[in-house]
Amino acid sequence: xxxxxxxLVLVLAGCVASAxxxxxxxxxxxxxxxxxxxxxxSTNQSGTGFLVSTELYDDFELTVEFKPDATxxxxxxxxxxxxxxIALSNCYEINIWDLHPNQDYRTGSIVIHSIPPLxxxxxxxxxxxxxxxAMGDKLSVWLNEELTAEMTTAEFSSGHIALQSVGGKVxxxxxxxxxxxx
Numbered sequence: 647x648x649x650x651x652x653x654l655v656l657v658l659a660g661c662v663a664s665a666x667x668x669x670x671x672x673x674x675x676x677x678x679x680x681x682x683x684x685x686x687x688s689t690n691q692s693g694t695g696f697l698v699s700t701e702l703y704d705d706f707e708l709t710v711e712f713k714p715d716a717t718x719x720x721x722x723x724x725x726x727x728x729x730x731x732i733a734l735s736n737c738y739e740i741n742i743w744d745l746h747p748n749q750d751y752r753t754g755s756i757v758i759h760s761i762p763p764l765x766x767x768x769x770x771x772x773x774x775x776x777x778x779x780a781m782g783d784k785l786s787v788w789l790n791e792e793l794t795a796e797m798t799t800a801e802f803s804s805g806h807i808a809l810q811s812v813g814g815k816v817x818x819x820x821x822x823x824x825x826x827x828x
Contacts, residue, residue, distance in 0.1 A: 671697050674730060677811040685819045688718070688811030696808040698729045704804040705826040708778045711819045712742055714753075716770045718814025719743045721757070724780055725805035732808050734758060738800065740778055740787050742816065744770050754794030756785060765792050773819075781826055 673679060677688045677695020688695065703725070714720055720742035727736040739757040746752045750761040753769045767774075767789050777788040780800070787795040809818055 670700055672700055672729065673697055674732065679811070685817050686809075687815065687817040688720075689815050690811060690813065691717075692813055694810075694812045696723070696732045696810050698726070698732065699807040699823075700729070701806070702804050703780075703807060703823060703825065705781045706779075707824045707826060708780075708807065708822065709775060710809075710821040711773050711775050712769070713773045713817040714742050714744070714770055715815045716745065718816045719746075719810070719812040720814075720816040721810045722776060722778065723808040723810060724778060724785070725800070725802040726808050727802060727805050729806045729808075732810070736802070737805065737808065738785060738797075738802070739810070740776060740795070742769065742810075744768055754787060754789040754792075756787060756795045756797055759799075760785075760787075760795040760797040765794060767792060767794070779826075 673695065675695030676693040678690045679686060679688050679695065679697060710722060721739045723732055723737040723739045725738055726732050734757060738759060741751055741755050741757050742753050744753050751757045752766060754767060755761050774790055779786045783800040784798045785796065785800050
């Protein structure tokens with residue numbers, strides 16, 4: 647079992663890195679990411695961008711806190727197959743978007759794969775926590791300790807992890823990734 651804890655993200659000359667390993671994240675797209683006091687945030691009002699892990703993860707438990715504004719389309723994307731092409735066709739997106747036009751895919755869902763089965767929770771303007779477990783072909787998502795989505799047909803068994811920002815503002819802190827074994 648390996649534990650990677652991202653407590654601080656630094657932006658150095660356009661390159662995103664995390665402590666303790668300064669090479670563990672990269673930036674793609676045109677979102678404006680900044681980091682101070684252990685909080686990484688996107689402050690763009692337009693544009694799309696991702697922070698992408700340089701490492702691949704198989705089975706893991708990820709926890710992260712996030713604080714979105716009302717206009718941002720954000721998410722945590724897992725098992726991404728191509729770190730240069732983050733898309734729904736090659737990743738699983740755990741959405742952060744309370745105002746998604748299709749409320750089946752709002753915050754707490756696994757977009758196009760699993761709608762929130764139990765509850766719809768509002769996340770705008772406050773700190774929230776995701777707990778995401780990926781084990782084999784099963785993905786489970788908890789938002790603020792409430793199970794919100796599950797799927798048992800995950801096709802991708804490993805990949806990169808990405809944090810997304812499309813317009814608006816979103817903040818992330820206390821990211822932890824623990825690898826799991828069956």
